[in-house]
Amino acid sequence: MCFAFLLHVAISLTLTACGTLQEKWPQPSERLPARHEIASVPFYPQKAFQCGPATLAMALAWSGIPADPNTLAPEVFTPSRKGSLQSAMIAAARRHGRIAYSISSPDAMLREVSAGHPVVVLQNLGLSWKPVWHYALVVGYDLNQGVLILHSGNTPRNRLSLRVFENTWTRSDHWGLLVLPPTRLPATAIQHAFVSAVVGLEKAGQWQAAVEGYKTALACWPDSLGAHIGLGNSYYALGDKGMAEAAFREATRRFPTNGSAFNNLAQVLWEQEKQHEALEAARKAVELGGPLVNTYRKTLEQIQAGKP
Amino acid sequence: MSTLRQTVKPVSVVVIIFMLSLVVPYQSCLAALIGTETVLDTAPGHEARQQVKQILDREDIRKALREQGINAEEAKARVDALSDSEATRLAEKLNQLPAGGDALGTIVFAALFVFVVLLVTDILGYTDIFSFVKKHPR
Numbered sequence: 055m056c057f058a059f060l061l062h063v064a065i066s067l068t069l070t071a072c073g074t075l076q077e078k079w080p081q082p083s084e085r086l087p088a089r090h091e092i093a094s095v096p097f098y099p100q101k102a103f104q105c106g107p108a109t110l111a112m113a114l115a116w117s118g119i120p121a122d123p124n125t126l127a128p129e130v131f132t133p134s135r136k137g138s139l140q141s142a143m144i145a146a147a148r149r150h151g152r153i154a155y156s157i158s159s160p161d162a163m164l165r166e167v168s169a170g171h172p173v174v175v176l177q178n179l180g181l182s183w184k185p186v187w188h189y190a191l192v193v194g195y196d197l198n199q200g201v202l203i204l205h206s207g208n209t210p211r212n213r214l215s216l217r218v219f220e221n222t223w224t225r226s227d228h229w230g231l232l233v234l235p236p237t238r239l240p241a242t243a244i245q246h247a248f249v250s251a252v253v254g255l256e257k258a259g260q261w262q263a264a265v266e267g268y269k270t271a272l273a274c275w276p277d278s279l280g281a282h283i284g285l286g287n288s289y290y291a292l293g294d295k296g297m298a299e300a301a302f303r304e305a306t307r308r309f310p311t312n313g314s315a316f317n318n319l320a321q322v323l324w325e326q327e328k329q330h331e332a333l334e335a336a337r338k339a340v341e342l343g344g345p346l347v348n349t350y351r352k353t354l355e356q357i358q359a360g361k362p
Numbered sequence: 363m364s365t366l367r368q369t370v371k372p373v374s375v376v377v378i379i380f381m382l383s384l385v386v387p388y389q390s391c392l393a394a395l396i397g398t399e400t401v402l403d404t405a406p407g408h409e410a411r412q413q414v415k416q417i418l419d420r421e422d423i424r425k426a427l428r429e430q431g432i433n434a435e436e437a438k439a440r441v442d443a444l445s446d447s448e449a450t451r452l453a454e455k456l457n458q459l460p461a462g463g464d465a466l467g468t469i470v471f472a473a474l475f476v477f478v479v480l481l482v483t484d485i486l487g488y489t490d491i492f493s494f495v496k497k498h499p500r
Contacts, residue, residue: 246402253398279405284398297404313413314396322397346396346407 079216080199090168091194091203092116096308098123099212105207106130107139109189110146112205113174113233117148136162136189140229142174147233148254151263153287155240155251157230160220162242167192169241175204178225185225192230236267239274257287264288279309286318298322306335311343317350324357332357393468407446410453417456417475426472430480440483452482 065349082088094117100108100123109127128144130138136222157163163173164263173192180186193211194203201213223229236255239316240248252267268285286301297321299331305315324331336357339350415438415467417423444452455478 232384249402253402256398277460279400280402283396283401287395290395313410314401314405344391345404346400349396 056224060138076159078220079197080164082349086161086164086197087168088198089194089196090170091170091211092170095172095191097205099208104131105189106143106198107329109191109205110138110143110233112191114147114152114233115236116172116343117152118231119152121150121288133254138189143174143189144209144254145258147231148258148260151234151236151252151255151258151260152247153238153267154236154254155230155232155234155235155243155248155261155289157240157242158228160223160228162199163192163230164195165241166232167195171238172205173232174231175223175224176229177219177222180245182225187226188222195213202233236263237270239270243274244273245271245278246291248285249278249355252281252284255282261288261291265292277308279305279312279315282308283314283318286322290318290322295322295326299326306338311342313339313344313350314346316342317346317353320357324353325362327361329357329361358362384498389412404446407449410446411441411444412455413453414479415451418479420472422472423475426476430476432480437479444483448482452479455482 061341070193080086094110094116098108098111098115104123104127107130109159110130111121111123111126114126116280116328126146129143129149131143132139144154151354157166157173166173170212171250175190175192177188177190178185179188179277190204190206192202192204194205195201195216197216200216202216202219204212204214204219206212206214227339234240236252249268251270252264252271255261255264255267265285265288268288269279271281274283281300282305286298286305289295289301302315302319302322305312306319307313320332320336320339323335333354336354340347340354372448418427418434418437418441427434427437441449456475
């Protein structure tokens with residue numbers, strides 16, 4: 055962007071489809087207050103083409119990480135494209151130890167804002183065949199007046215009509231992103247999506263943040279196998295084998311038919327020289343079988359061969 | 363020649379130790395923990411299969427299967443042949459069945475359960491019980 059203001063007015067005059075708006079944007083209800091504005095979101099004005107780094111910096115700063123658009127730029131900005139790719143935005147959030155959780159519907163977006171979570175959105179301010187991509191941060195809304203409040207470009211708390219916003223957001227397939235501290239659960243969190251978002255922290259090597267993320271997941275879904283295994287794996291990566299053992303033990307208690315839980319328990323027991331218990335867990339894993347049984351067999355053979 | 367051998371010998375010892383130090387940590391890495399992502403990807407299919415098989419162990423289900431001329435072990439082998447996504451879909455369908463507590467409800471559940479399992483495996487071409495299911499030529 056961001057020469058797009060005129061273009062943007064032109065679009066709103068020519069391309070509005072009034073009929074669909076009412077269906078897509080929810081009415082105020084018990085779970086969704088008519089208006090809300092998050093007061094504590096800092097604003098950073100953007101430089102030319104740098105809406106990605108500026109938007110991400112605002113989201114990170116809100117989440118408690120001091121961030122500067124200039125230092126973020128090398129992490130997200132792709133000079134040849136004069137913009138920031140969505141995948142780079144997600145990766146950068148994770149590299150700073152923050153949960154990157156996707157939002158893809160107007161209802162979910164408003165519910166997150168009403169829960170106090172600012173939402174990064176990707177808009178196409180141009181046309182589908184001549185796109186002008188732009189990132190902004192949604193910090194509030196007012197359904198009675200039909201406006202969305204965004205930190206966008208050089209304007210803090212820019213009030214944009216929902217109708218115009220809908221047109222620009224639809225052209226990015228409703229791409230939205232939460233950047234949250236790992237101790238915080240999205241208001242619209244779905245178990246598998248949230249646990250996968252925490253796996254993203256593992257991939258970025260943010261093991262301490264991953265531990266916190268899995269704990270957050272388990273507080274809400276104590277029966278998430280992925281979160282129990284992930285917690286153990288993250289403690290293991292941090293070198294805390296005692297806590298890893300405890301997490302895997304809990305996984306075997308809750309999922310007595312899952313071989314992977316027993317396999318991982320066997321491995322950490324063996325590395326702590328608890329030979330007898332390790333052997334027992336490894337045998338159990340092989341006995342339970344499943345698609346990963348060959349790996350379980352390797353673990354068993356390794357433990358049978360002796361001490362680490 | 364012998365002086366060459368004498369100087370090479372300590373060098374080769376050093377090289378052997380160096381090579382071992384490279385190899386040993388990798389060995390213990392090979393059979394390591396199962397990654398979180400792998401567990402997330404493989405668990406649903408595995409759990410779905412386990413769930414279906416557990417129900418196949420029930421006496422009333424075995425009886426209903428026998429009436430179709432199939433033993434429970436054969437039915438389990440067919441469930442094993444399903445891909446992960448097929449197994450998950452089958453388990454979802456089975457979870458939607460009414461589970462009555464009384465004797466009649468149990469019989470109805472057993473019959474429906476067997477019907478759904480055989481219908482799904484039929485559609486996928488693993489079985490050929492129902493003539494109304496059109497088979498894909500494989």
